[in-house]
Amino acid sequence: MTATAQETELLADFEQTLARHDRIEPRDWMPERYRKTLVRQIAQHAHSEIIGMQPEGAWITRAPSLRRKAILLAKVQDEAGHGLYLYSACETLGVSRQQLTELLLAGKQKYSSIFNYPTPSYADVGTIGWLVDGAAICNQVPLCRTSYGPYGRAMIRICKEESFHQRQGYELLMTMMGGTDEQRAMVQESVDRFWWPSLMMFGPPDAQSPNTAQSMAWGIKRDTNDELRQKFVDMTVPQADALGVTLPDPALAWNEERGHYDFGEPDWDELTAVISGDGPCNAQRMAHRRRAHDDGAWVREAATAYAAGGGDR
Amino acid sequence: MTDTTDNPYEGLYGGDASHWAFGTGFEDPLATLGDTRVPEGVDPRDLAAYAVMLADDALVLSHRLSEWCSNAPDLEEDVALANVALDLLGQARLLYARAATIDPESVPGVPDGSPVPAEDAYAFFRDAGEFRNVGLVERCDEDFADAVVRLLLVASWRLAVMERLRAGSDPVLAAVAAKAVKELAYHRDYAGRWVVTLARGTEESRRRVQAARERVWRWRAELGATHPVEERVAQAGAGVDPAAVDDEVDAVLRQVWDAGDLDVPPREAVPAPRGRDGHHTDALTDLLEEMQSVARAHPLGRW
Numbered sequence: 286m287t288a289t290a291q292e293t294e295l296l297a298d299f300e301q302t303l304a305r306h307d308r309i310e311p312r313d314w315m316p317e318r319y320r321k322t323l324v325r326q327i328a329q330h331a332h333s334e335i336i337g338m339q340p341e342g343a344w345i346t347r348a349p350s351l352r353r354k355a356i357l358l359a360k361v362q363d364e365a366g367h368g369l370y371l372y373s374a375c376e377t378l379g380v381s382r383q384q385l386t387e388l389l390l391a392g393k394q395k396y397s398s399i400f401n402y403p404t405p406s407y408a409d410v411g412t413i414g415w416l417v418d419g420a421a422i423c424n425q426v427p428l429c430r431t432s433y434g435p436y437g438r439a440m441i442r443i444c445k446e447e448s449f450h451q452r453q454g455y456e457l458l459m460t461m462m463g464g465t466d467e468q469r470a471m472v473q474e475s476v477d478r479f480w481w482p483s484l485m486m487f488g489p490p491d492a493q494s495p496n497t498a499q500s501m502a503w504g505i506k507r508d509t510n511d512e513l514r515q516k517f518v519d520m521t522v523p524q525a526d527a528l529g530v531t532l533p534d535p536a537l538a539w540n541e542e543r544g545h546y547d548f549g550e551p552d553w554d555e556l557t558a559v560i561s562g563d564g565p566c567n568a569q570r571m572a573h574r575r576r577a578h579d580d581g582a583w584v585r586e587a588a589t590a591y592a593a594g595g596g597d598r
Numbered sequence: 599m600t601d602t603t604d605n606p607y608e609g610l611y612g613g614d615a616s617h618w619a620f621g622t623g624f625e626d627p628l629a630t631l632g633d634t635r636v637p638e639g640v641d642p643r644d645l646a647a648y649a650v651m652l653a654d655d656a657l658v659l660s661h662r663l664s665e666w667c668s669n670a671p672d673l674e675e676d677v678a679l680a681n682v683a684l685d686l687l688g689q690a691r692l693l694y695a696r697a698a699t700i701d702p703e704s705v706p707g708v709p710d711g712s713p714v715p716a717e718d719a720y721a722f723f724r725d726a727g728e729f730r731n732v733g734l735v736e737r738c739d740e741d742f743a744d745a746v747v748r749l750l751l752v753a754s755w756r757l758a759v760m761e762r763l764r765a766g767s768d769p770v771l772a773a774v775a776a777k778a779v780k781e782l783a784y785h786r787d788y789a790g791r792w793v794v795t796l797a798r799g800t801e802e803s804r805r806r807v808q809a810a811r812e813r814v815w816r817w818r819a820e821l822g823a824t825h826p827v828e829e830r831v832a833q834a835g836a837g838v839d840p841a842a843v844d845d846e847v848d849a850v851l852r853q854v855w856d857a858g859d860l861d862v863p864p865r866e867a868v869p870a871p872r873g874r875d876g877h878h879t880d881a882l883t884d885l886l887e888e889m890q891s892v893a894r895a896h897p898l899g900r901w
Binding site: 335338339342345346347348349350351352353354355358359361362365366368369372382407457460461463464465467468573576577580581582583584585586587588589590591 | 661668669670672673674675677680681683684687691718741796803806888889900
């Protein structure tokens, strides 16, 4: 059999597996572009968890009650844990955590644009839980059924934990809304800042999302960006009502005919700017990660040397 | 996969807390502890003050460890240090809650109308001079070696204290200690392994762990210094005299120094003034200024 004939047969097997909605596993043959797409997506997700520790982590030392301090610390710790699962999933595709970290630090791999927004208020801890984790869950729940086994299994656990984080965030906002006028104003102000960036978390509109069709054909992605965005809006509007906050979109209205909420167009130029590095906190987030990585180099080297046989001294 | 996972908002209504990776013990800290009577023969004010001392040690060290979050050398260390910080925070909360039930007068005053629970009154509405932690826990870490050497010292000492406190006459402190022993055994093991790893890793790591130990070691002696409150509570059978565990702590530390091929540092004189009397360095003032900033900016707030 020629190399090409063999490859055609492997490709047919691969496509049959996808058609049966079975999982592709690490030792299965897969097209190189499928592997690369997965590495890009899982790495971006892993990096998002790690960079995502910063905006909320900044409030751990200032959490206003011991209970909130414990909740927040545990949440940020979970994010580190999610990063670990996802880097491990990526390693099954033949790329090490170290390589991926270097690609992140070199600016060659991305993380979610949402973490380039600042968190100037404690209410942001709640808003990130409610809106940002809520949007992340909408994105991620379908990934529990993604075609690549290790990724799908990591996502099942991550989604369970994320939904808990989301509940905690919402509960913080609810508690603050029952507090002082100043606290209610903090919640509204925070929601105003995070609403549009949360909608942008689903990526550009379908018409401008070149990778979506291929990713859906491969069963990596299960829904389009716009479908997920709509789902998020439909779920969130009643939550906002229950909370007693308004969402900063005059176009937001129930559409009886469609059975969905209509909503305004996010500022896609802003998304483009944030993705290409010009968001409010891009430089700060990367500098933080680079500093932590550099400061820890001697510790990692010591651990490697010690593990290799009692050290090199 | 079933479609139940398709509703991400299910978590908002469901009550299944097992979904959280690292536990959810954030509600009423004393809920699981039954008998809360104060034992006979011990002055309630002393016992409350003693609980606050142990709580302050835990809270302040927990805070310092939490500063490592997103700054640790590797993800595993981010997770582990946060875990230790969470354990200590949990111990602090139980101990503050206990202090408040033993002696309600010991709970700091909060602004009129404030809904702040007792544990937060202790944490957020006292100034540095009212904190009773040992000096060792308040200092800033200069590097990861500082963090693990300090943790080794504190965990070794606190584990020895808590092992004895399990048999103390106060049922709540004994129950807190029983839980703490399991946690501190892990903390000590984690810190000890890292000290040995750094001592035997590279030239650089050995230099750093030795330097860290020199910086941290001057705070060692204070751990073994008995405060009058500790002495009275220990004599009444409800607490532990730190002097009684001093040799045991040294023996544990010596094992780690030996494993790391590090010399045994000499004991230093007990520094004065001391944290148990409310004498602290600027490091604690700065720490509290940050920690208390939001709570104090919204004294009537609900969180």
